[in-house]
Amino acid sequence: MKPEVLLYKSLPDDLRARLDEHFTVTAINGLSPETIAEHAEALARAEGMIGSSSTVDQALLEKMPKLRAASTISVGYDNFDVEALNQRGIVLMHTPTVLTETVADTMMALVLSSARRVVEVAERVKAGEWRRSIGPDWFGIDVHHKKMGILGMGRIGLALAQRAHHGFGMPILYNARKHHEEAESRFNAQYCDLDTLLRESDFLCISLPLTEQTHHMIGREQLAKMKPSAILINAGRGPVVDEQALIAALKDKTIHAAGLDVFEQEPLPVDSELLTLPNVVALPHIGSATHETRYGMARDAVDNLIAALAGKVEKNCVNPQVLR
Numbered sequence: 620m621k622p623e624v625l626l627y628k629s630l631p632d633d634l635r636a637r638l639d640e641h642f643t644v645t646a647i648n649g650l651s652p653e654t655i656a657e658h659a660e661a662l663a664r665a666e667g668m669i670g671s672s673s674t675v676d677q678a679l680l681e682k683m684p685k686l687r688a689a690s691t692i693s694v695g696y697d698n699f700d701v702e703a704l705n706q707r708g709i710v711l712m713h714t715p716t717v718l719t720e721t722v723a724d725t726m727m728a729l730v731l732s733s734a735r736r737v738v739e740v741a742e743r744v745k746a747g748e749w750r751r752s753i754g755p756d757w758f759g760i761d762v763h764h765k766k767m768g769i770l771g772m773g774r775i776g777l778a779l780a781q782r783a784h785h786g787f788g789m790p791i792l793y794n795a796r797k798h799h800e801e802a803e804s805r806f807n808a809q810y811c812d813l814d815t816l817l818r819e820s821d822f823l824c825i826s827l828p829l830t831e832q833t834h835h836m837i838g839r840e841q842l843a844k845m846k847p848s849a850i851l852i853n854a855g856r857g858p859v860v861d862e863q864a865l866i867a868a869l870k871d872k873t874i875h876a877a878g879l880d881v882f883e884q885e886p887l888p889v890d891s892e893l894l895t896l897p898n899v900v901a902l903p904h905i906g907s908a909t910h911e912t913r914y915g916m917a918r919d920a921v922d923n924l925i926a927a928l929a930g931k932v933e934k935n936c937v938n939p940q941v942l943r
């Protein structure tokens with residue numbers, strides 16, 4: 620008999636067929652209180668689950684007594700209670716690597732669009748405001764050769780450093796928990812403490828995961844240390860930055876601008892003050908959102924679940940200690 624799995628995100632047809640070859644699949648429309656109640660019996664039978672974005676906590680796990688493996692279609696896994704998974708010996712699989720280059724592209728897009736005011740001036744053209752040769756009120760600031768500060772020199776930070784260093788001649792500063800030899804040798808990146816990173820960066824680019832340690836790592840005190848000309852880019856997770864402190868800093872010009880792909884609450888509420896600020900570029904969490912990369916993530920997540928439920932995990936495992 621094939622193991623039963625819960626699918627809570629739609630998949631491309633060929634990947635859904637691959638999942639069906641290996642498992643008896645119950646597909647549900649996201650994990651909400653309603654779908655969880657409606658499909659209680661399928662949850663109780665499921666040995667695996669695959670999807671993204673939804674919260675997987677102790678309360679949900681209690682409804683899934685047979686669960687052996689969870690596969691998220693994302694690299695970030697802050698929506699999982701990993702401690703609870705570990706206690707139950709449930710394997711958590713994710714999709715690093717396949718999305719790295721695409722997310723770094725998105726970060727570079729945020730750097731360029733916030734510095735050169737691409738979204739704002741394009742809207743002005745569409746509004747019919749371009750009636751004569753433009754003046755300084757349409758100008759942006761240079762990106763090339765400015766100092767890029769990267770907070771979180773992991774896979775994505777490294778790919779961003781490559782673009783900034785080789786493509787834009789930018790000196791790279793970075794902070795992480797440890798030194799990254801590859802960043803230092805390939806991009807001449809200089810390790811520094813967080814205060815130095817804040818003080819010296821022209822662009823502070825955040826590619827951190829959300830953890831207890833990184834929650835609100837950037838708040839009022841940290842923003843006050845940045846240059847008034849600096850631009851903050853966040854494509855890690857929204858709650859790494861205290862959003863109210865950021866709004867205040869953007870309004871009183873403590874910093875120049877922000878380019879944001881992630882927010883404390885997603886979708887960003889339509890009445891968020893961020894949306895009223897001309898010096899903000901706000902994207903709807905599109906870091907990895909290209910057809911190619913989203914397909915690759917879904918493919919890897921399906922393969923990860925197949926490997927995990929077959930006891931053949933070789934990569935992409937968040938908590939390999941439960942395999943021992």
Ligand SMILES: NC(=O)C1=CN([C@@H]2O[C@H](COP(=O)(O)OP(=O)(O)OC[C@H]3O[C@@H](n4cnc5c(N)ncnc54)[C@H](OP(=O)(O)O)[C@@H]3O)[C@@H](O)[C@H]2O)C=CC1
Nearest residue numbers: 695771772773774775795796797827828832854855906907
């Ligand atoms: N906007 C989007 O669509 C996307 C967002 N993301 C987000 O980006 C995050 C990073 O992804 P990825 O680069 O693959 O992950 P990695 O694990 O490769 O890199 C994470 C980096 O963050 C650093 N870090 C973690 N905790 C701290 C801390 N307390 N202080 C300083 N540095 C810290 C790590 O430091 P060290 O190296 O020293 O361990 C590491 O350099 C994901 O977790 C996810 O939240 C990812 C994909 C898409």
Ligand SMILES: O=CC(=O)O
Nearest residue numbers: 692693694695907
């Ligand atoms: O935010 C996206 C992810 O893959 O993590």
